[in-house]
Amino acid sequence: MQLNELKAVDYLNMVKSREISVEEVVRDIFQQIDRIEHTLKAYLFINLEEALSEAKKMDRRIKDNDIPPLAGLPVAIKDNICIKGMETTCASRILKGFIPPYDATVTSRIKDAGAIIIGKTNLDEFSMGSTTKNSAFQVTLNPWDINRVPGGSSGGSAVTVASHETLIALGTDTGGSVRVPASFCGIVGIKPTYGRISRYGVISSSSSLDQVGILSKGVKDTAMLMNIISGYDPLDSTSSHISVPDFLLSCTGEGIKDLKFAVPKEFFKQELNIEVKERVADSLNKILKLGGEIEEISLPNLEYALSAYSIIAMAEASSNLAKFDGIQYGLRMEGSGDLEDMYLKTRSEGFGSEVKRRLILGTYFLSSGHYEDYYLKAKKIRNLIRKDFENIFQKYDLIIGPTTPIPPFEIEERIDNQLTMLLADTYTIPVNLAGLPALSINCGFTSKERLPVGLQIIGGPFQEEKMLRVAYNLEQELKEINTVEPNLLF
Amino acid sequence: MVIDEKMATVKEIGEVARSAKLELSEEQLKLLSEQLNNTFSFFAKTDKWDAEKIQFDYHKNLTSLEHYHEDIVKPSLPQDTVLGMTRCKKNGSFEVPGIL
Known part of the structure; x- marks a missing residue:
């Protein structure tokens, strides 16, 4: 086994017991990047020199018994999360050349804990997409089949983890942007409760839906990093004061016999791929075998979720992205001389077609005469969806089902309408509307193409511990599946 | 309300843009108008809705709404740092084209 293939918790144990050095691991990671990155195109920026220099410094600290919690852990970061002094573009031409003068809170927390940043990862421009095809700079490929999408919008982060170009990564999730790529790439992806992790320094797409998440090679890795980045931040007024437990305690082998699971019948409708259905059914059987209780339930307002989500997400994005006007930072195109013309030229040149489409729609939804018909109605639907979930969590501990209705699809597949575009996010979007936590783990593969299938575990607000406990138990049951690796000989 | 009444014209989309x-x-505008009208039909599901009696509220996870604190003045980013991200600056300010 190469050192870049280690899980994060195993890395920490081995580094802290001095079995391996930080520099060795970081060098193995850069060798892997050198070998496969030209094909996969997961990184937008690779922090080679600084990472190697930090690794050497960390090895000296460890030698002196000054060992911080993350002890040089290599981390990749989605390129919509600010890192002081490192270009942050959101995969958009409009931010090309933008060097943030400050760290996002998640960045400063992992840096303070001793992590080493390997690079910035590709995404759909401003997180608008489920494929990572909508990047202004490059298309990221799925390591399980390079003719297929890795999911999105945190596709770059998911690919770096699945192909061992880092040990762990940060992403963001607005409607499934961590869980969908985790599912498509066969890894673990968590979207915590809205407010659990600070959004300060994360370039907003849709502020009431966005949340920072983690992409990892194992449930314990996720729990370990959750411990570092969770908790109240005075710089984010939407971050929660609720205390942060030790999430690693959820991964100690305690069983799940005391837990009741709800399976929404709406997640098993016609659009669900038969092989995805079979793999999820296998996992439900394993839960029963472990002593969990499962019942079918209904979330009656789920059919409105995609519409409500689209309206809210686009409306918020049109407001959030109004600040990109060419004046303070990023791209600036001079027009015919007046200010209005400069705005028009800069934004028209800087944004890609999908972003423009969403900004125009969002502006339309918020405009006088349409606000009540669309935006206000969507907010009401959102409330009803949240209440549906609240009712379920009064009787059940967790909701379980597929992460996506389909396995990863081909890059060239035509996406010609809004419904198809959001199809991959069908089961993840309601979670963001309700502000709930959810996690995706790999639960098997399709039989012919050997493509990963994700299982989604949804918790009540701030119930990440229960989710992690179930995921850890299932991971033990699915050990054989989780030893399967993508063939990276391109 | 029926969808036809919601169809946006090229002129209206131009104004929103x-x-x-x-x-x-003109070509992009026409293409986008077609796409947007397809998208509006996607939202037709919400037409079935009688939203009059339903309330909306905000995230219940926002415990910060229960924790008010005094305003505390802290140092901001230095002016040079802020201006360092643009090539158009003059006399310690951002420089923009004239409005009038």
Whole structure:
């Protein structure tokens, strides 16, 4: 086994017991990047020199018994999360050349804990997409089949983890942007409760839906990093004061016999791929075998979720992205001389077609005469969806089902309408509307193409511990599946 | 309300694009109008809704709403740092084209 293939918790144990050095691991990671990155195109920026220099410094600290919690852990970061002094573009031409003068809170927390940043990862421009095809700079490929999408919008982060170009990564999730790529790439992806992790320094797409998440090679890795980045931040007024437990305690082998699971019948409708259905059914059987209780339930307002989500997400994005006007930072195109013309030229040149489409729609939804018909109605639907979930969590501990209705699809597949575009996010979007936590783990593969299938575990607000406990138990049951690796000989 | 009444014209989309500070060619505008009208039909599901009696509220996870604190003045980013991200600056300010 190469050192870049280690899980994060195993890395920490081995580094802290001095079995391996930080520099060795970081060098193995850069060798892997050198070998496969030209094909996969997961990184937008690779922090080679600084990472190697930090690794050497960390090895000296460890030698002196000054060992911080993350002890040089290599981390990749989605390129919509600010890192002081490192270009942050959101995969958009409009931010090309933008060097943030400050760290996002998640960045400063992992840096303070001793992590080493390997690079910035590709995404759909401003997180608008489920494929990572909508990047202004490059298309990221799925390591399980390079003719297929890795999911999105945190596709770059998911690919770096699945192909061992880092040990762990940060992403963001607005409607499934961590869980969908985790599912498509066969890894673990968590979207915590809205407010659990600070959004300060994360370039907003849709502020009431966005949340920072983690992409990892194992449930314990996720729990370990959750411990570092969770908790109240005075710089984010939407971050929660609720205390942060030790999430690693959820991964100690305690069983799940005391837990009741709800399976929404709406997640098993016609659009669900038969092989995805079979793999999820296998996992439900394993839960029963472990002593969990499962019942079918209904979330009656789920059919409105995609519409409500689209309206809210686009409306918020049109407001959030109004600040990109060419004046303070990023791209600036001079027009015919007046200010209005400069705005028009800069934004028209800087944004890609999908972003423009969403900004125009969002502006339309918020405009006088349409606000009540669309935006206000969507907010009401959102409330009803949240209440549906609240009712379920009064009787059940967790909701379980597929992460996506389909396995990863081909890059060239035509996406010609809004419904198809959001199809991959069908089961993840309601979670963001309700502000709930959810996690995706790999639960098997399709039989012919050997493509990963994700299982989604949804918790009540701030119930990440229960989710992690179930995921850890299932991971033990699915050990054989989780030893399967993508063939990276391109 | 039926969808036909919601169909947006090329002219209307042009006006909305202008408010979003986006400039589109005639061809792009026509294509986008077609796409947007397809998208509006996607939202038709919400037409079945009688939303009059339903309330909306905000995230219940926002415990910060229960924790008010005094305003505390802290140092901001230095002016040079802020101005360092643009090539158009003058006399310690951002420089923009004239409005009048």
